[in-house]
Amino acid sequence: MSEIDEIVGEFLVESYENLDRYDEDLLALERDPGDTEVISSIFRTIHTVKGTAGFFAFDRLGELAHVAENLLGRLREGELAVTEEIASALLFTGDTLRKMLATIEATGVEGEEDVAELTALLTRLHTGAGSPLVAELDQPEDDEDEVAPKLGELLIGEGATTPDAVALAAHEQDLGDDRRIGEILVDHGQTTADAVDKAVEAQGNDPGRSLSDSSIRVDVGLLDELMNLVGELVLARNQIVQLVGEEQDSRYAGASQRLNLITTELQEGVMKTRMQPIGNVWNKLPRVVRDLSLACGKQVRLVMEGQDTELDKTIIEAIKDPLTHLVRNAVDHGIELPAARAAAGKAEEGQLTLRAFHEGGQVNIEITDDGGGIDPHALQQKAIAKRAITAEQAATMTDREAVNLIFAAGFSTAEEVTSVSGRGVGMDVVRTNIERIGGTVDVQSEQGQGTSCKVKIPLTLAxxxxxxxxxxxxxxxxxxxxxxxxxxxxxxxxxxxxxxxxxxxxxxxxxxxxxxxxxxxxxxxxxxxxxxxxxxxxxxxxxxxxxxxxxxxxxxxxxxxxxxxxxxxxxxxxxxxxxxxxxxxxxxxxxxxxxxxxxxxxxxTERSGAGEEEGEVLDQRHVERRTLLLVGIGDDRRAAIALSDVERLEEFASASIEYGGGREVVQYRDDILPLLRLADALGVGSYGMHQPEHLDVVVNRVEGRMVGIVVGSILDIVEQDVDLRDGDEGRGVLGSAIIQGRVTDVVDIDAVVTRNDPARMGGYAGV
Amino acid sequence: MAASIQYCTFSLAHLTFGIEVDRVQEVMRSRDLTEVPLANEVVEGLINLRGQIVTALDLRRRLELPPRDPAAPPPMHIVVRTNSGELSLLVDAIGDVVDADEATFEEPPETLDGVARELIAGTYKLDGRLLLVLDTERAVQLPSPV
CATH class of the missing domain: 2.40.50.180 (CheA-289, Domain 4)
Known part of the structure; x- marks a missing residue:
């Protein structure tokens, strides 16, 4: 039974329900043969069964329904009157349909149910020529047959043997072979003992709860209402628990603990009723992928794993569009054209994998393609062109961060706008929609290997x-x-x-x-x-x-x-x-x-974040790294100061500079802060002709004293391995290193301050 | 037909107002309010109405009347049903329910000006005082912040 396709399952539940009403309707019709509304209802039931049976290619089922529909058509048109004979035949038709449905439910395929006699009877009734055959037909069949489908049918349904082999074995039984059909089949080598055991087990299980007994349809509105009530209960529970906390009486504590437990379980139970498998959303995707890959001239195979992962209904609704968009994106931009794939040594047919699973109270959905991947540099160039980031930011970005730029607003990675994407609904909308329901989305990509989108969403919102x-x-x-x-x-x-x-x-x-x-x-x-x-x-x-x-x-x-x-x-x-x-x-x-x-x-923050992350990766390989504050000095030159030396970063108005002890100072935190211009100290020229309105100052603490180092600009903070070369103690430079692709002097603050501080000169010069 | 309409009356500053009785869900004493930072200044806060969260609007501020005297008794809530859901209106005090004869209905008086004039649907002359009928739907549409 677990093998049955879900859609067939839905069809079965619906048909059972319809047939129950069909019986009621027929009985009502017998009481009041003129009720055309009831005839219409019966007609519709049979018509639906016929239509759906045709859709699933259940030919025998469809044929029987078809004949019954013809008869009902004449009744509806008033060309035939309802007689007891007709009603009996129709009721028997209902029973037969049920039996056939049960076989489908048990085996997944149509059984060998013989409907020839019944269809003949219905046809006769249809053409108006009555027959007393009904009585003959209306005998209960062998009970065993009714509850348990035949073993042969089960085996055929499992694909464990062929109809011919079963027919042959049955023939041998008829000829006096008293072995069981499974034994004969195994002896003939037409099936395996394992398959027979499984089929026997299935046969035994079958009379248990069938689909129609184990599930009911419930109005979503009712479930919403239940959820609201549970919400209220949770609030009341919280209130009680809080009140009981103030009480001394232990009886209250016991009762409140019970209330607490029951509420939690009830909440979980009600939440489960609203859960739906994510497959309900995914169902639409194969079609999307097929149409889209045809339109793009691509070959894409869609693989879905974890369709039965469950999510709250409201969340399913909310992720429908973002998911569809991600899938379209993967087909449109991710997977390459067959020729390009062949050239890259990959199978011409691309693969798109959807995977869903529960983890840590969240649902994870991964959409992975084996396409060309995302070129982080192309993305960066585009982002720079769109002014989403600066060239400097781009330089410090990790590839992974760069790839996630596709979520920046107004981005379309397609070289040209196709009919498929680039219609303004970008990845930024996808991310916003996912984050609105408390989820996250992350993209990882390896060029030439493919792209993977990871979406994490909560189980419920309520x-x-x-x-x-x-x-x-x-x-x-x-x-x-x-x-x-x-x-x-x-x-x-x-x-x-x-x-x-x-x-x-x-x-x-x-x-x-x-x-x-x-x-x-x-x-x-x-x-x-x-x-x-x-x-x-x-x-x-x-x-x-x-x-x-x-x-x-x-x-x-x-x-x-x-x-x-x-x-x-x-x-x-x-x-x-x-x-x-x-x-x-x-x-x-x-x-x-x-x-x-x-x-x-x-x-x-973005830049520093980038630098840090780079540092982290490096950290796994090297023991030593430095955290440096990057500053601009003089004519477009850069210097770096160890962040551990930096006390604070401040900005002073040029107008606030005063002079004390023959040097520039500012008032700072009720104290006098001496200033030292880094460009002068390093001898790399002045700050140009015009005084800026504000001075960027790095406040350092050197031997217990605060000193303000005036720099041209504060650029960034990086954390990375620094390979120092050519130190120059005389200038106060620890050495030069390549940082963010540029040669940068790493400043020895102590040396600079000591060398340039007239007050200290005397004290420390000789040391 | 001398039909009459029932109004729930309340006072704000020195004025008497009325809201159609069938709009009024309930009337409550002052209760715990949760302030909403950065919200429109007319929004006084949120209240818990038997598990439902209802926004409370200060009618004085909506009608641009002088602020309530801090020493005065705390304001009352009138919970009304509107097109934007249930809302609570904060008023100084609740009065009686009065039957107003439709024949005595008049346009808002010329002496009213500004916002109040826009939000008053009309007046009734009761014995000795004037009943200003609040246009509830318009009153709960908040002006966009300047």
Missing amino acids: IVPALMVTSGDSRFAIPQLSLIELVRLEGEEARAGIELVHGAPVHRLRGRLLPIVDLASELGREASATRETVNIVVLQADGQSFGLVVDAIQDTEEIVVKPLGSHLKEAALFSGATIMGDGRVALILDVLGIAERARVVTET
């Missing part, structure tokens, strides 16, 4: 685990799906842990720069100036991680997502609201919305 955080007096929920980790900075760390790079706050998390967003200021509130402890919630959105600073982090809780009213659509920071255990409303933060609003994906 009830999600969330982290509760506070900002001021307000509580907010953050869906746990976007959560990566929590970071807590205390004491000195809280003050120094958040630095400014290029004016944007960042936190150095295990050597990586994490852009920081303050929740309070995003909410348009006053951010608390100084905090004893800083709580950072590290989140992921848009392929980028960022840290959200909140006042306090509370528990995680199961929350029931409720939509916001139309009056709050403009507040893009919230994806919904929920009701907490104490009955108050809490807003759910839209992580993607916050990331977009705070422009987390700025040049600085």
Whole structure:
């Protein structure tokens, strides 16, 4: 039974249901032979069976239904009156149809049911010539035959033997061979003992629950309502659990724990009722692939794995379009033309694989093609041309990041716009749609080998685990799906842990720069100036991680997502609201919305991110690496300062420069910060004719004293292996290295400061 | 036919307003409100109405009336059914339900100006006071923020 195609299964369920009504209708017709509505209903039932049987090439089934339909047609037209004989014949037709359906259900193929007599009877009735044959026919058949399909049929259905062999074996039985049919077949070498055992088992199982008994149709509206009620129950549960926490009486605790367990199980159960196999969406894809590959002149074989992976109905709806788009993209852009494939030494027929599986409470869907892959450099060039990124950014990007540029807005990778794609619905829309339902999408590609799109989506949207955080007096929920980790900075760390790079706050998390967003200021509130402890919630959105600073982090809780009213659509920071255990409303933060609003994906962070990732990869091979701050100095030259020497990055107005002790200083944090121009110190020329309005200053701490190094510009932070050559102690240069494709001087800050600090000259010159 | 319509009355500042009774789902005392940052200034917050989340609008701000005296008793909620779903309107105090004779219906008075004039469908003269009929659908359409 498990072998039956799902569509056939649906057909069977539907037909059983129709036949049940068919019987009722016939009985009603007997009571009131003139009821044309009932005749029409019976006619429709048989017509549907006939049509669908024709579609699946169940010829005998179709033939019987066809004859019955002819008879019913005459009844409907009023050319024949309903007699008991006709009603009996039609009822018997229903029984026979059921029996034939049962055979199909058990074996997957039509049985050998003999319908000749019945069709003859129906034809006779149709032509108006009555016959008393009905009584003869209407005898119950051998009971055993009815419940258990014949072994031979099962074996044929499994493809384990041929109809001829079965006929021969049956003939031998008729001639007096008292062996069982399976034994004869095995002896003849027409099948294997294993197959017979399996078939016998199937025969035994068959009288169990058939499809019509084990499944019912339920209105989706009812399921939605149940889901809502379960949501309410979860809220009430949360409330009770919270109240009981304050109670001393242990009886309450026991009852609430039970309530807790039952609610969780009920929630899971109801969620399951809304689950549908992803195959329901995939069903449409073979056609899409076929039509598209024909249109493109390509040969594509579609392989699908894990069709029965289940997802919530609403999510299935939501991923339908993005998935279709990804598949179209793979055929249109991924897989090459047969000639190109042959030239590359690949099979002319390309392969597109869809794979779905559950992992860690999420559903993963992979769309993999064995096509030409994505050229990261072509993408970068395009991105630069479209001003999506700068050439500098492109230089520091990993290939993987470059490939993910296809998700940038307004991108079409096709050389020319085809009828298939390039219609404005780009990959950016795919990503947005997937992220709207809390999913992620990532592309990996190897040139010449193919491309793989990985989509991760949550199982359901209605009830999600969330982290509760506070900002001021307000509580907010953050869906746990976007959560990566929590970071807590205390004491000195809280003050120094958040630095400014290029004016944007960042936190150095295990050597990586994490852009920081303050929740309070995003909410348009006053951010608390100084905090004893800083709580950072590290989140992921848009392929980028960022840290959200909140006042306090509370528990995680199961929350029931409720939509916001139309009056709050403009507040893009919230994806919904929920009701907490104490009955108050809490807003759910839209992580993607916050990331977009705070422009987390700025040049600085993107570039530094790229550098870091490169560094990480390198780190696996080399032990030593440096984290360097890249600065521009003088005439388009670059220098690098070890980030460990850097205290802060600041920007001062040129007008704020004062003079003290014969050198440039600025007031900084109630102190005097001496300034030192790096270009002068390295002897690479001045800053040109005009004074810029603002000076970029790298604040360093050298031997306990703060010094501001004035640079031309702050470019980037990179973390990579540095191969130093030609150090020049006299100039204060540790050496030169190739960084981001350019020769860069790595500055020895201590030496530079010592050499150029008149105040120190005396003290340290001799040392 | 001297048909009459029932209005649920409420007061805002010194004015008396009315909403058709069949629009009003319920009237509630002040309750916990969750503020929505960055929302339209008319949005006072969100309330939990038996498991349903309902947006509360401050009618004073909508009608551009002077802000509520902080010392005054907390505002009342009138939950109304509108085309944009259920909404709660914050008012100073709830009055009686009155039967207004359709024959006494008049256009909004000339003395009203600004936003209030746009949002008032008309008036009834009750004994000794004027009942301003709120055009509920228009009142809950928020002006785009300037």
